[in-house]
Amino acid sequence: MSRPDFRVRDKACLFARFTLAEVGEIVGLPPGVMDYWIHRGFVPWSGTPSLISAVDLVCLATLKSLALLGWPPDRSYLVAHECNAVVFYYAILGCSGALEVVGSPNRVAGLKSEFEKDDKIAAELTGGPHRFRYLYRRDDWDYFAKVSDISSVVGESGSPTSSFLDLQDLATDLCSRIKRPLIHVELVPNCFDVRDRETWLSSPSAVVHRRGYEFS
Numbered sequence: 001m002s003r004p005d006f007r008v009r010d011k012a013c014l015f016a017r018f019t020l021a022e023v024g025e026i027v028g029l030p031p032g033v034m035d036y037w038i039h040r041g042f043v044p045w046s047g048t049p050s051l052i053s054a055v056d057l058v059c060l061a062t063l064k065s066l067a068l069l070g071w072p073p074d075r076s077y078l079v080a081h082e083c084n085a086v087v088f089y090y091a092i093l094g095c096s097g098a099l100e101v102v103g104s105p106n107r108v109a110g111l112k113s114e115f116e117k118d119d120k121i122a123a124e125l126t127g128g129p130h131r132f133r134y135l136y137r138r139d140d141w142d143y144f145a146k147v148s149d150i151s152s153v154v155g156e157s158g159s160p161t162s163s164f165l166d167l168q169d170l171a172t173d174l175c176s177r178i179k180r181p182l183i184h185v186e187l188v189p190n191c192f193d194v195r196d197r198e199t200w201l202s203s204p205s206a207v208v209h210r211r212g213y214e215f216s
Contacts, residue, residue: 095175103187
């Protein structure tokens, strides 16, 4: 197995890798723009010269979404980096197959059972819990606020024009374009015994629909 990108307790985790052509197609960025953003340092390069990590792909997608809201990367790249974990969190919880788990059948079954109970597995893998879903900005602000309930801040009488980015929608859109796991998890120990291994691809957890992705 390749060297893990990170470890969480007894889990070795790897991010998916994508070619430059794949990233351009998924994110919808011309190669020249993508190269410019990467070489300006708006995306912390964590891939190889020919492959881009899912971390950088998510960052590029967030930068593009913020640019469409009128915030170019030189103003928004820091907040885009801060949102990476949140986008992965929503992808793991709400998108079928975003998380691939490999290990002994008993251990895979145990993780699957935990996953379907609540959001703790997704939060653990993405450094949560995460307390916001939206980036919100009024036209008279020079920053984005992180909010969990957009209805509490949008549409206030007499308030300036505002814009917001829904990170759940961004995660769902990315997953629909990628169509393969974003994070690969090897359960250790026992994950190297090829005679007794099982693979599980996540499906949306019931807790997601019950809680509606809203966190206070």
